[in-house]
Amino acid sequence: MAAAAVAFAASRRSWRRLFRWRAPGSRAPCGLICPTRGLSGGNEYDLLVIGGGSGGLACAKEAAEFGKKVAIMDFVVPSPRGTSWGLGGTCVNVGCIPKKLMHHAALLGGALMDAHHYGWDVAPSAPHNWNQMAKAIQNHIKSLNWGYRVQLQERNVKYFNIQGSFVNDHTVRGFTKAGKETLVTADHIVLATGGRPRYPDDVVGAMEYGITSDDLFWLKASPGKTLVVGASYVSLECAGFLTGLGLSTTVMMRSIPLRGFDQQMALLVADYMESHGTKFLKHCTMKKLEKLENNRLRVTWNNHEAGTEESSVFDTVLWAIGRVPETRRLNLDKVGVKLHPNSQKVLVNASEATSVAHIYAIGDVAEGRLELTPTAIMAGKLLARRLFGQSTELMDYDNVATTVFTPLEYGCVGLSEEEAERRYGKDDIEVYHAYYKPLEFTVAERDSTQCYIKMVCLRERDQRILGLHFIGPHAGEVIQGFALGIKCGATYPQMKKTVGIHPTSAEEVTKLWITKRSALPATVTGC
Ligand code: FAD
Ligand code: NA7
Numbered sequence: 001m002a003a004a005a006v007a008f009a010a011s012r013r014s015w016r017r018l019f020r021w022r023a024p025g026s027r028a029p030c031g032l033i034c035p036t037r038g039l040s041g042g043n044e045y046d047l048l049v050i051g052g053g054s055g056g057l058a059c060a061k062e063a064a065e066f067g068k069k070v071a072i073m074d075f076v077v078p079s080p081r082g083t084s085w086g087l088g089g090t091c092v093n094v095g096c097i098p099k100k101l102m103h104h105a106a107l108l109g110g111a112l113m114d115a116h117h118y119g120w121d122v123a124p125s126a127p128h129n130w131n132q133m134a135k136a137i138q139n140h141i142k143s144l145n146w147g148y149r150v151q152l153q154e155r156n157v158k159y160f161n162i163q164g165s166f167v168n169d170h171t172v173r174g175f176t177k178a179g180k181e182t183l184v185t186a187d188h189i190v191l192a193t194g195g196r197p198r199y200p201d202d203v204v205g206a207m208e209y210g211i212t213s214d215d216l217f218w219l220k221a222s223p224g225k226t227l228v229v230g231a232s233y234v235s236l237e238c239a240g241f242l243t244g245l246g247l248s249t250t251v252m253m254r255s256i257p258l259r260g261f262d263q264q265m266a267l268l269v270a271d272y273m274e275s276h277g278t279k280f281l282k283h284c285t286m287k288k289l290e291k292l293e294n295n296r297l298r299v300t301w302n303n304h305e306a307g308t309e310e311s312s313v314f315d316t317v318l319w320a321i322g323r324v325p326e327t328r329r330l331n332l333d334k335v336g337v338k339l340h341p342n343s344q345k346v347l348v349n350a351s352e353a354t355s356v357a358h359i360y361a362i363g364d365v366a367e368g369r370l371e372l373t374p375t376a377i378m379a380g381k382l383l384a385r386r387l388f389g390q391s392t393e394l395m396d397y398d399n400v401a402t403t404v405f406t407p408l409e410y411g412c413v414g415l416s417e418e419e420a421e422r423r424y425g426k427d428d429i430e431v432y433h434a435y436y437k438p439l440e441f442t443v444a445e446r447d448s449t450q451c452y453i454k455m456v457c458l459r460e461r462d463q464r465i466l467g468l469h470f471i472g473p474h475a476g477e478v479i480q481g482f483a484l485g486i487k488c489g490a491t492y493p494q495m496k497k498t499v500g501i502h503p504t505s506a507e508e509v510t511k512l513w514i515t516k517r518s519a520l521p522a523t524v525t526g527c
Contacts, residue, residue, distance in 0.1 A: 043170050045071045047387065048186035050164040050172060050330070053089015054373040055363030056192030057148060059380030064155035066388035071184055072152065073174055075163035077329075079214040080199075080207050086145030087159070090194050090364070091373040093141055098217035099237055101137045103405045106244025110407070114444035128245050130222035138218065160184065165331040169356055188387055191337075191346055191354070191361040192380065193326035195371075199319055205289035209297055210317040213238060222247065224315030227299055229286060231257045233404045235320035236269065240406040243278045250279040250314075252286060252301065258404065262416035265454065265469045272408040272450040272471075284310075289317055325365045335359065340367045350394050352383050370400055401483035403476035408450055411475030413483040414467035420456045429466065430459040432492070432512035435523045438473055438505045451505070455492070455512050463492035470509065478506040 047063045049056040052074025060072040076093075078084040085093035105128075113124040152159045162174030162182055171185050197212035213234055216223065224247065228239040231253035242249040251273075258266035274280055281301065288300040292313065300311040325345045332339065338347045338355040346354055346361035348368075354361050360383055363369065363376030378395055385391035401413035420429045432455045437448040456467040465486050470478050485495070500507025514522050 043185035043187050045069050045158070045184065045186040047071070047188045047190065047384070048073070048164075048172060048184055049190045049192055051089065051192035051194060051326070051363075051365070052087050052148070052159070053192060053194045053363065053376070054091045055194075055376030055380040056089070056190065057087075057152075057380075058377040059190050059192065059362060059384050060157050061151060061155055062381045062384035063388055064157050066384070068388050070156075071158040071160060071186065073160045073162055073164040073172065073184070075161060075174070077163065077196075079196075079212065081211055081215045083215045083218045085218070086142065087148045087161075088141075088145055092144050092148075094214045094217055096373055097141060097144070098137050099213075099241075100405060101140070102133070102217070102241040102245070103237065105133050106241040106407065109244050109246065114440070114446070117444045125246075130245070131220055133245075134217070134219060163329060165329055166335045167331075169335040169359065187358060189359045190352075190380070190383065191327075191330065191359065191365055192363050192376070193330065194364045195323035195325045197319060198322045198324045200286070200321060203286050203289060205291070206286075206319065209289050209291050210319045212319050216318060223318070224248075225313075226250070226316040226318055227252060227297075227312075227314045228318045228320055230320035230322070231255070231259070231270075232320070232322070233258060233261075233406075235318075236273065237405050238318060238320060239278050240273055243273070243276070244407055248279075249277075250281060252281045252284050254283065254285050254304075258410075261404070261410070262412065262454070262467070262469050263418060265410055265412065265416075265452070265471060268450040268452055268471055269404060269406050269408065269410050273406060275447065275449075276407055323364070323371070327365060337361075343367055351386065352379060352395070370397060370402070372400065372402055375400055399483065399487050401479045403479060405476070408471055409473065409475035410469070410471045411479030412467065412469045413479055413486050414465065415456060416467060416469075417454065417456050420466045424458065424466075428459050430457045430463065430492070431455070431516040432457065432514065433516055433522050434508055434512055434514060436472070436505065436508045439503045440473070453508055453512060455495070455509065457492045465490050465492060465495065468509065470505075472505045474505070478509070481506075482509060 046068040047070045049060045049072040052072050056072060060070050064070045074087050076084050091097060109128065112122055112126055115122050116124055149159065160174055160182060162176050164172040164174045167173045171183055174182050197214055199207045216238060226242050226247055227250050228235050229252045231251060235251060236257065239249050239251045257270040283305040284301045284303050286299060286301045290298045292298055296313050296315055297317055298311060298313050299317060300309060303310050327339055327344050327346060336356050337359055339345065340347055345367035346365055348354055348361050348366045352360045352362050362379040362383060364371045369375060375397065382393055382395050399414050403409055403411040417431055433453060435452050438451060441448045451472045454469040455465060457463045457465050468482050468486060495510055498510045500510040508524065514520050
């Protein structure tokens with residue numbers, strides 16, 4: 001420990017010697033950019049954000065609005081397959097945006113099937129061109145990458161396309177792609193480095209032959225017959241749109257679908273997928289992944305239910321088994337930023353502060369936070385306002401609405417039925433529910449077996465709504481508005497007084513009257 005302290009002090013002295021007598025921002029003979037100091041003799045920047053994704057960009061831009069001197073570092077380490085992308089982070093490049101657009105592409109295929117029922121003379125099974133779709137989506141993403149650079153420039157936020165790691169608690173060192181070293185000093189530092197997809201470490205050939213969501217959206221050619229491993233929302237969403245685009249798609253699931261979500265809803269989502277073409281290998285775990293001479297992949301797995309070893313051949317194996325936080329390359333132990341021992345995410349308090357006073361963490365890299373773009377953005381903005389705008393407002397992570405963009409979408413806000421039971425007890429909650437048929441499904445003769453709504457309320461007093469769950473078309477659009485009501489403490493009687501918009505699926509929420517407790521059939525019909 002003492003030796004480390006001496007070495008650290010010596011390295012600080014040698015850094016100082018290295019930069020003595022040089023103008024701020026000038027280059028030392030060694031090629032390093034000299035760390036520049038503010039007029040006060042302090043650090044060059046008021047704020048340095050490491051990570052130019054949803055949270056980092058929002059925080060940096062907001063801080064700049066207060067006239068602060070702000071820098072942001074963003075660097076994308078290529079995936080093991082070599083896929084890389086521009087400024088904007090996961091959501092824009094390899095997450096929400098391409099995912100939603102591919103989901104939409106798949107829904108259009110479904111609309112083609114409906115169209116002839118409505119009199120359109122179109123072939124219901126028109127072929128899909130992956131390359132054309134991917135190119136259009138990728139071009140859109142590139143325009144967003146460019147837009148972020150312009151926004152940073154407009155706000156005088158200095159952008160460094162370098163991978164940051166700590167030298168000391170106010171100094172971050174980065175290397176450009178060409179290996180050039182740069183030092184940046186700042187009073188406050190925000191970690192917003194997100195995460196990357198996980199590969200299993202116990203499957204032979206997993207990283208060599210498998211891909212992840214980091215690669216899928218940038219493929220130039222169709223992935224073909226695909227095995228998607230994992231059963232959370234990234235997995236089911238990808239499997240859903242691949243099926244919808246006409247590809248043979250299989251989900252390998254070791255336990256339950258959509259862990260963490262309301263399980264009744266999760267099973268309905270998976271049931272719909274299964275009855276609309278996605279194959280499921282349940283209670284299975286992969287053992288081996290091999291490349292065949294014809295470039296296809298032989299997958300061997302254990303079927304734990306049947307007690308057998310099975311195998312099949314696929315064109316693509318997509319790992320969607322969770323994400324690893326980007327904390328490994330930051331040198332955080334050097335500055336004393338504490339991580340959660342299991343998740344390796346940064347430990348933060350309610351004001352996003354880490355164990356080091358002036359270092360903060362937001363978004364996916366922070367322990368216990370929802371891994372969602374809007375929460376990262378809002379947390380980043382609020383943090384900047386607290387740091388520089390005299391605000392005291394904390395991020396409220398309760399009642400955040402979200403949607404799983406599976407073929408039949410699932411939107412929710414608030415507590416699952418299981419969580420409500422755990423917190424309040426089964427006897428103290430009332431669950432209103434209904435199976436319904438979206439009007440547009442009728443003429444198209446679509447199956448609506450899994451279109452279902454559930455509202456979880458407190459049973460006594462004002463019957464406050466604890467959670468709302470909706471499966472059906474445009475679930476995200478439906479849930480967003482109700483989320484405001486629930487955030488404001490809406491009650492079941494208030495919902496009953498809300499006049500619906502007819503004819504919509506959302507109006508079914510306002511009409512819910514059958515309780516689970518009553519055991520009455522929950523299917524609603526007609527107007
Ligand atoms: P990120 O957006 O991941 O940004 C972190 C950035 O930091 C990256 O650019 C990274 O390269 C960079 N970086 C890392 N380390 C360093 C370093 N040392 N130096 C410099 N730069 C570094 N959320 C939703 O709300 N809705 C959705 O529909 C949705 N769909 C998703 C679909 C998929 C397939 C995935 C994977 C995620 C999805 N998400 C969705 C989640 C959402 O993308 C993330 O929650 C969000 O991007 C997190 O933002 P962030 O700022 O924490 O990190
Ligand atoms: P999640 O939410 O961490 O879920 C991981 C899924 O992968 C889950 O179904 C796991 O099953 C499964 N899993 C995990 N490890 C394995 C192995 N080794 N083999 C098979 N299956 C496995 O990950 P996502 O990628 O869907 O989402 C992560 C976040 O990214 C999400 O919150 C978004 O905001 C963006 P389990 O339930 O543990 O049995």
